[in-house]
Amino acid sequence: xxxxxxxxxxxxxxxxxxxxxxxxxxxxxxxxxxxxxxxxxxxxxxxxxxxxxxxxxxxxxxxxxxxxxxxxxxxxxxxxxxxxxxxxxxxxxxxxxxxxxxxxxxxxxxxxxxxxxxxxxxxxxxxxxxxxxxxxxxxxxxxxxxxxxxxxxxxxxxxxxxxxxxxxxxxxxxxxxxxxxxxxxxxxxxxxxxxxxxxxxxxxxxxxxxxxxxxxxxxxxxxxxxxxxxxxxxxxxxxxxxxxxxxxxxxxxxxxxxxxxxxxxxxxxxxxxxxxxxxxxxxxxxxxxxxxxxxxxxxxxxxxxxxxxxxxxxxxxxxxxxxxxxxxxxxxxxxxxxxxxxxxxxxxxxxxxxxxxxxxxxxxxxxxxxxxxxxxxxxxxxxxxxxxxxxxxxxxxxxxxxxxxxxxxxxxxxxxxxxxxxxxxxxxxxxxxxxxxxxxxxxxxxxxxxxxxxxxxx
Numbered sequence: 353x354x355x356x357x358x359x360x361x362x363x364x365x366x367x368x369x370x371x372x373x374x375x376x377x378x379x380x381x382x383x384x385x386x387x388x389x390x391x392x393x394x395x396x397x398x399x400x401x402x403x404x405x406x407x408x409x410x411x412x413x414x415x416x417x418x419x420x421x422x423x424x425x426x427x428x429x430x431x432x433x434x435x436x437x438x439x440x441x442x443x444x445x446x447x448x449x450x451x452x453x454x455x456x457x458x459x460x461x462x463x464x465x466x467x468x469x470x471x472x473x474x475x476x477x478x479x480x481x482x483x484x485x486x487x488x489x490x491x492x493x494x495x496x497x498x499x500x501x502x503x504x505x506x507x508x509x510x511x512x513x514x515x516x517x518x519x520x521x522x523x524x525x526x527x528x529x530x531x532x533x534x535x536x537x538x539x540x541x542x543x544x545x546x547x548x549x550x551x552x553x554x555x556x557x558x559x560x561x562x563x564x565x566x567x568x569x570x571x572x573x574x575x576x577x578x579x580x581x582x583x584x585x586x587x588x589x590x591x592x593x594x595x596x597x598x599x600x601x602x603x604x605x606x607x608x609x610x611x612x613x614x615x616x617x618x619x620x621x622x623x624x625x626x627x628x629x630x631x632x633x634x635x636x637x638x639x640x641x642x643x644x645x646x647x648x649x650x651x652x653x654x655x656x657x658x659x660x661x662x663x664x665x666x667x668x669x670x671x672x673x674x675x676x677x678x679x680x681x682x683x684x685x686x687x688x689x690x691x692x693x694x695x696x697x698x699x700x701x702x703x704x705x706x707x708x709x710x711x712x713x714x715x716x717x718x719x720x721x722x723x724x725x726x727x728x729x730x731x732x733x734x735x736x737x738x739x740x741x742x743x744x745x746x747x748x749x750x751x752x753x754x755x756x757x758x759x760x761x762x763x764x765x766x767x768x769x770x771x772x773x774x775x776x777x778x779x780x781x782x783x784x785x786x787x788x789x790x791x792x793x794x795x796x797x798x799x800x801x802x803x804x805x806x807x808x809x810x
Contacts, residue, residue: 353382354810357608357616359599360624361389362396363792364784366581367425367799368622368806369591375807376590383810385591386616388608390598393578394585397754397785398792400576403745405697406689407576408655410749412792413686413704414438414570414577419793421800422571431573431583436694438570441668445474445519446685446736447675451666454520459562460538461520462504463512464555472516474675479511486552491545499760500537501529507551519673522710523684525790527649527757536758574694602633605777620779620806624799626754627786634780638772645765646786649755650709652717654729655688657745658701662689664739665701672736680732681717683708701739705729722748756786781806 356372358365369387376383393399397411415422417437426432444451445461454461457468469480486507494503500521505513518529525537534542544554555562573579585593598611608616623630631643671686682705689696689703696702707717707725717725726746734740766787773782781802785791788798 353384354619355384355386355617356620356622356806356810357386357388357618358622358624359388359608360396360622360784361387361391361394361581361593361595362624362784362795363398363581364795364799364802365389365396365622365624366394366584367796368624368783368803369588369799370425370429370584371800371803372807373588373590375804379807381807381810385588386618387585387588387591387593388597388599388610389593389595390611392596394581394595395578397751398578398581400578401747402576403747404657405700406655406657406702406745407692407695408657408688408702408704408745408747409572409577410653410747411751412577413688413692414572415792415796417569417571419791419797421797422793425584425796426571426580429580429583429587431580434573434575434579434583436572436574436692438572438691439670439693440569441670441690443670444666444672445516445675446672446678446680447474447515448677449679449735451669451672451736454516457559458516459555460524461517462508462555463552464559464562465552469512469552472512474515475512479509479515482509483512483552485509487550490549491542494534494542494545496535496539496542497533497760497763499530500532500534500541503534503541504529504551507545515675519675523673523706523708525758527759528710531757531759533758533760533763536762572692572694599633602780605779618779620781620810622781622783622802622806624783624802625786626784627756628753630782630786634777636772636776638776639769642765642769642772645761647757647759647761648753649757650714650718650750650752651755652707652725653749653751654705654707654725655745655747656703656705656726656729656733656743657696658703658739658741659744660701660739660741662687662696662699662701665690665737679735681711681713681728682706682732683711685732685736702745703733703737705732718750718752722746756790758790 399410455468455471463469548554601609627646670691673684684706686704783802
């Protein structure tokens, strides 16, 4: 009998084991499967907490529904009855102490039509005129490895990018657009420019695809996002699941020394862990230069739950992203009780605030106590929404250097690391959002790919 150990009980590790078990059954393999998680709970960056009628996601809060394999996985584990979809509505950019609607006919703030460009209240007439150069300027030098910030600015102009697109994209990908590649963010933009001669025209030609995805774009679950992981683990009938157990060292690429004093020798090991944790477990001098090339971002998230009705929010709104010249400290706010009805049992207001490391005050915020941060959050809600109330529930989470950033060096670093891993640790497989995609959908797909690859090689 052979043994496969998956280290890490986040979404990638749990999905890896799900697909591994399926392959073991289908191929009738004689394999022992072991899932190892250092925490007493599953989820990693997915963790749901319930308090006073609110459900709060301290990490990721949803899954992109249209990502390949997501709904398929939910069906495989018979969890469709627990699905909930987001409520649709207007997203805003908060600038000059006012809420400006992001034009509905746009994606990540990028206009999908000339009418959408014209409808923007964020961009001046001069800025709109400058964006029209996209219609006639051909692409002569940009590739998918180019900076997305430089690409968008070149064709759509500085004002549209800075006032409408950058606040959205920087918020999603946690970084400076000039340091992020097109390939790691919106790779189809190059195809639109090359095939249609225009980014806007490319979006217009593919509008039906984006319109279909606009409604019910995100999914979660009635009991919280992390309930999916527990449901998957319930189906792992042939897996030894070790919670509250970490890995101290890995000897000769095969033997794991666990924190509970056990020793486990495996024929294959999947490390579904953050990059920094893997670097500590694999201290080879040949690998370390590559580990250091992967970069991360930090964020503080805060939930404030109030005993006032959600109806006090602006009509049809689901949240805002903060731009320049404002009286708030946060970088973004999700009106969670509006976007996710299941998170507020009584229909009371639940707001989630984000303070990212791109924030000019981040170091100061990082050093603050929870009470000090809460005071900042209450002031932000009052200033931006006009709601003057004390929260009944507060939940603050600091994710310090835990959010992967896919900068321009990511692709080369990953290729180099994969090559060295094959040379030095042929029985160890890397997995997870540090390397293969930051969204939950990408992690599910990564787990499936790794699970099937390990089974085939066994």
